[in-house]
Amino acid sequence: MKKIKLLFVIAFLGLGIVLSAQQRMNYQITVKEESDNDFFVELNVDKKLGKEATLFQFASTAPGTYQTMNIGRYVHDFEVLDKKGMPLDFEKLSVNQYEITKPKKVKTIRYRISETWDTKVDANPIYPMAGTSVEKDHAMISPHAVIGYFPEYQTNPYGVTLVLPENWKIGTALEKEGNSYVANSYDHLVDSPILTGRMTYADTLIDDTKVEIFTYSQNDVVKSKALLNAMHGMLAASKAFLKYIPAERYTFLFHFEPSPPAPTGAWEHSMSSQYVFSENNYSGDLSGIVQVASHEFFHIVTPLNLHSEKVEHFNFKEPDPSQHLWFYEGVTEWASLILLLRDGKMNIEQYFNELQQKVMVDGFLDGSWSLKDLALKSYTPRGQQQFVNIYCRGALIAGLLDIRLLELSNGKRGLREVILELIAKYGKGKPFPENGFFEELVTMTYPEIQDFIDSHILKNEPLPIKEYFGLLGIDYKKGGQGNSPTFRVKLKPTEEQLKLRKIWLKNL
Numbered sequence: 001m002k003k004i005k006l007l008f009v010i011a012f013l014g015l016g017i018v019l020s021a022q023q024r025m026n027y028q029i030t031v032k033e034e035s036d037n038d039f040f041v042e043l044n045v046d047k048k049l050g051k052e053a054t055l056f057q058f059a060s061t062a063p064g065t066y067q068t069m070n071i072g073r074y075v076h077d078f079e080v081l082d083k084k085g086m087p088l089d090f091e092k093l094s095v096n097q098y099e100i101t102k103p104k105k106v107k108t109i110r111y112r113i114s115e116t117w118d119t120k121v122d123a124n125p126i127y128p129m130a131g132t133s134v135e136k137d138h139a140m141i142s143p144h145a146v147i148g149y150f151p152e153y154q155t156n157p158y159g160v161t162l163v164l165p166e167n168w169k170i171g172t173a174l175e176k177e178g179n180s181y182v183a184n185s186y187d188h189l190v191d192s193p194i195l196t197g198r199m200t201y202a203d204t205l206i207d208d209t210k211v212e213i214f215t216y217s218q219n220d221v222v223k224s225k226a227l228l229n230a231m232h233g234m235l236a237a238s239k240a241f242l243k244y245i246p247a248e249r250y251t252f253l254f255h256f257e258p259s260p261p262a263p264t265g266a267w268e269h270s271m272s273s274q275y276v277f278s279e280n281n282y283s284g285d286l287s288g289i290v291q292v293a294s295h296e297f298f299h300i301v302t303p304l305n306l307h308s309e310k311v312e313h314f315n316f317k318e319p320d321p322s323q324h325l326w327f328y329e330g331v332t333e334w335a336s337l338i339l340l341l342r343d344g345k346m347n348i349e350q351y352f353n354e355l356q357q358k359v360m361v362d363g364f365l366d367g368s369w370s371l372k373d374l375a376l377k378s379y380t381p382r383g384q385q386q387f388v389n390i391y392c393r394g395a396l397i398a399g400l401l402d403i404r405l406l407e408l409s410n411g412k413r414g415l416r417e418v419i420l421e422l423i424a425k426y427g428k429g430k431p432f433p434e435n436g437f438f439e440e441l442v443t444m445t446y447p448e449i450q451d452f453i454d455s456h457i458l459k460n461e462p463l464p465i466k467e468y469f470g471l472l473g474i475d476y477k478k479g480g481q482g483n484s485p486t487f488r489v490k491l492k493p494t495e496e497q498l499k500l501r502k503i504w505l506k507n508l
């Protein structure tokens with residue numbers, strides 16, 4: 001009886017939280033022509049906030065960035081107002097947190113927040129593609145770097161109204177409802193950057209997926225149409241690799257200017273990706289961008305569909321890394337290149353070239369860091385220095401895992417097939433277990449994969465590149481003393497090597 005009573009109480013409390021949790025959090029972001037450094041943000045509460053909503057939080061980090069951001073550093077003139085516009089008390093608890101004394105009286109929260117690009121900080125500069133910029137003719141809005149939130153209402157719906165200078169185009173994967181762009185949670189909002197201003201536009205259909213491209217190019221050097229033409233083959237190759245594209249629509253947001261802040265690059269989202277490059281490097285040959293776009297686009301698979309609970313319930317209050325970075329970034333980087341090779345969009349010499357560069361970068365970095373170390377220490381200053389290796393050694397190891405799986409399955413099931421099986425089992429809203437994922441991989445494949453994980457993900461033993469590529473009839477020479485490592489197709493492979501190489505190459 002007692003137990004049942006207790007259950008009723010819990011159910012009732014749960015219902016209370018759900019009811020108050022449903023109100024849409026409505027924000028307005030204003031970009032003023034005369035103020036090209038700041039966003040002016042207002043949260044207006046329609047219904048009363050619950051008394052539990054005492055904490056207003058700015059993001060300490062954001063998914064997929066693996067860096068400490070402390071967005072609270074950019075906030076000014078923070079104000080809490082009641083329905084008569086009178087100021088209410090609050091206390092600043094830490095760089096990212098404000099405590100609100102009487103949440104039930106709150107009508108408006110208002111603040112000014114500086115762009116991350118042009119604001120000098122002493123430590124932890126934010127990657128430009130995960131930051132914000134406001135200029136006379138455009139603005140880049142990464143929502144976690146503009147919008148603070150109540151952790152109590154992380155899973156509420158969100159609405160954002162943009163007040164912009166006249167004639168600015170808006171590029172985002174968010175849907176529009178009336179005047180507002182809407183998201184079904186704070187996580188969804190953060191997952192949907194907005195690029196606005198004087199932009200070119202192009203779109204296409206890849207099967208049923210609508211692909212849109214918005215491009216800001218300060219001196220009109222790069223246009224959306226040219227980017228779309230350059231990326232068309234990659235999009236088709238991605239579709240062939242995955243069999244279908246797990247998104248109804250996808251938005252590419254490109255920002256070009258002569259000297260953007262370093263490091264340039266891109267940031268992935270579930271239905272979009274945001275790119276920052278120098279205009280000077282990309283007036284003609286766009287193949288470098290296509291490779292980056294291939295990587296970001298593949299992120300719709302992992303971590304955006306396939307991820308552990310740590311990514312599913314993201315902790316914006318403090319960094320809490322997942323050990324499976326090897327999968328999110330290493331496997332993605334491997335896939336983004338091999339899908340181009342397998343679909344004939346990249347030849348084998350170009351592919352070897354990519355591998356060679358990755359071996360060389362790995363050689364320059366600290367060989368004592370395992371992929372697990374890279375994951376768990378990515379938020380430390382040392383970790384940030386080593387981080388690039390997740391794209392190098394991480395991708396090499398994913399490639400070796402693919403060959404090992406092909407070898408063990410007699411050519412039937414490589415890493416691509418394992419990924420497709422994982423997509424069928426997990427996916428959006430169904431995270432894999434952070435702690436049981438390695439075990440699961442071994443169970444669904446071969447006992448030998450446990451040794452592979454122990455040696456090359458949990459520890460950092462020398463990579464068996466020569467041995468594994470040898471199985472494909474590809475010779476690998478280590479280089480050293482001023483010589484680069486080399487990969488070469490053997491002229492006289494054995495029958496077995498030739499058979500496995502053909503499968504490896506055309507494994508679609």
Ligand SMILES: [Zn+2]
Binds near residue numbers: 268295299332
């Ligand atoms: Zn990535």
